[in-house]
Amino acid sequence: MPSAAQTFSLYGALKNGVLEWIFQWRGPESGTIVLVQRRVFILPTRQGLLFAGVIVLMLIGSVNYDLSLGFILAFLLGATGIQSMLHTFRNLANLRIAPGRVLPVFAGEAAQFQIRIENQARLHRYSVGVTRDRLSASYIDVPPASEVLATVAVPTRRRGWLRPGRVILFTFFPVGLFRAWSYADLDMHVLVYPAPATPGLALPPPESGSGEGGIQGHGQDEFSGLRPYRPGDSPRHIAWKAVARDDNLLTKQFAGRADAEFWLTWESLPPAMDLENRIAHLARWVIDADGAGMAYGLRLPGLTLPLAAGAIHRADCLRALALHGLAADHT
């Protein structure tokens, strides 16, 4: 005898199966997805049903008071409504959806997936909505023979690779009596960096013997200028006074000793610390060291990234941290 949980999951599976069959969900599709006719679904909105109700009222009134013109107007509005269904459908049909750019984010931030929507027809597509969570959507207009970018924000929780999942494109245009929608499961993914620990531990001391006088270099002593804020910068380094003058966040840069040799290692963290915490602290160190403009190396179990500095090195380090210990399935 199946338990309640089993029955539920059975029902869930059945429901999913039916939906999959109706909406032809097939998992991620690579390349460009063309919203051909059978991919666009359409149903009346609540307002559409209301409009139908008003037309029925018009017809009843016209029968009762014998208003021939009432019939004509009611039929004309009804026919206009039906025609608007076709216009809603065509507002979505034959759009071409393709993956766009997406930048890595830290876990906890929302990944901004760009989706390219191309309209090859002469038709101006107004008010096309893109949503993932069915709660809020970004709306875009796609002029004739052009391509625009829509952004889908996907919240992240864990480090590693992330897919946006099934995205819904929908439209109510032109009258709002019908809702046409389509599913696009694009083959795209983003790298989610580990969330840096806040507050982090102080940077480990530089290793001796590789440069002269490297002992003093904490890399956080001498203020050298401002640069635009980058996600992951320590809040301690944000130039709050400058923020008050300007809307953009600026991060204070400190001139450290470029010749100081920092090794951010797995072992320099307390032995009691668990895996995720270690990675969080290492991420914090990478950000702090990069913020200080220092050269640093990263040593993980089974992986060593040599001493270097700069944005590319930072990205490599964070990528290594993001993927550490995970099955390399999306590389």
Add this chain to the structure above:
Amino acid sequence: MVSLPTTLNTRVIGSRDIAWLSAGFLLACVPHLLRMPVWISLLTIAVAGGRLLQLRMRGKSVPKWLLILIAVSASAGILLQYRTLFGRDAGVALLVVMLALKLLETRTQRDGMLLGFLCCFLLVTNFLHSQTIPTAAYMLGCAWLLIACLINMQYTGPWPGWRPSVRRAGILIVQGVPLMLVLFLLFPRIQGPLWGLPQDAYAGLSGLSDNMSPGSLNSLILSDAIAFRASFNGNIPEPKDLYWRGPVLWDYDGRTWTAPRIVQSTNDLPDIKPQIEYTVTLEPHNKRWLFALEFPGMKPPRSIATLDMQLLSFTPVRSRVRYEMVSSIGVAYGADDDQSMLSRNLRLPPETNPRTSAYADELRKKFPDDRNLVGEVLARFRNENFVYTLSPPLLGEHPVDEFLFETRRGFCEHYASAFTVLMRAAGIPARVVTGYLGGEINPVGEYILVRQADAHAWVEVWLKNTGWVRVDPTAAVSPARVERGIASALPRSDVLPMFVRGDFALLQRMRLTLDSVTYTWNQWVLGYTPDRQRRFLSYIGFSEATWQTLAFILMVCAGVAILIGAGFALRDLRGVREDAVKKIYDKFCRKLTRHGLQRDVAEGPLDFARRAGQRLPDFAAAIQEITALYIALRYGGDAKAASMQIFRQRADKFSVK
């Protein structure tokens, strides 16, 4: 790019949308505002205007309690004004006020759309009062605007201006026409009313009534309204023979003539050849009379004929009816009417009009033969100084005495009434017949148009061995009224509706053409009743169709109509063409690719140009120029032939060497 909810319910709409909705609402209710009591119209305009003002001044929204207060007091006012909230006019007034108040609190798209829908309903209520071509055109315009309002609310990006929404609304309506026609012709019609109509449902329909008191015809004669139209199979009879018989008035109380409440029905209608065949299209007048030339030779369907030759429909005529009719002109009827009926046509109120009675006695002594007596009275009307006018002096206690011997000024109702009283006093059974006389021949549509202004009253007297014979004393006074219509019978100074006098030939011609269009409109658009639908279906070959067959026909035709609409709508989707501009640009990009500059799929042309310019500084200017031309042509919409040429030339000539 805007982040908004995925449903329409909670989206807040802009002040432009609300301004458009206000305009749509006000236009939709203009005809009502002109009809309704002034305070309701003013309140509606004030509320809608207040909303617009509030938008303009970015004022605070009206508190809920104030809205409720206005709603309750307006309802109370309407209740006081109309004595009901559910009558036709009261209902419309309530709807108008409530929609104005709804406008005041409309903020979200859900509210806006609901308001748009209800305004569409408001359009239909206008047809309760008028279903003419201008009304239809006006309401179509309003529907167009309202749909444009609904479209306007849907733009989430930058507003593209009013043109696209108005244009698209027009396209939607035009593309919906095939389906509308199918539904209009084939959607099963039910004969209304579905429920008891409120008492004021047919207020304002004018026409003859079952009584005639001084001045009652007068108001009709001043009306332009159309009573009915008749088209003849064959020649139209002489104007003097066009006596359209209506209510027959038997009883006189000294002031008012009244039709008897109940008259026996008969199947014995005169059947004397030659008969005139014609078809009458009668406007609704909320009474049972069906008008026919004297004397009708048949009964229209769903009606009875009475002993005094009235045709009565089973139910009051509340929609336009059309019936075929035959009549025999110039005959008499009822030679064998029984004595009790005749004696009722001799009754006079006692102690009124003493001078008339005395005069009748005198005549009786002089002319023992009834025909001679009638002739003598007509001769007196003709020869003495009687005047035909629509503005006669008021008459007192003995109206017939005063009219015959003192004022001698009046129109048909005075002559008919006086003549009948005189006949009865002389012992000849007589009664007043009301109806219409003449009508205007419309050469454009070849039919006769009879207006309320053609209302007339005449007399019939009963002569032994002959029966009831028509006598028109007005003809004795003013032959022109009978032969050429009311306009020629009256002195110029008398006020008549503009359309009745035919002073200007061009105007007359235009008017007749217009009426002929109206006639066609009435026949084919307004007169498309369940009956007509049945005839149409049998005409296309489905005379005895079951409802299943009818539903099937409707489905098939509606399907075809929707396919036609789809053909129009989806035409713009096909013909996906490779853009000429894009082709040239792609070729240009390929040239750069050869030098290791691959345009990233998500890279915009400007970004790409910047990157390429950095890699190939010598060509930066050329790359920049081509890119600028490309953007202007492809996205700027400024596709002038000249700049297209330059773009092609520059892109073709471009090479990295």
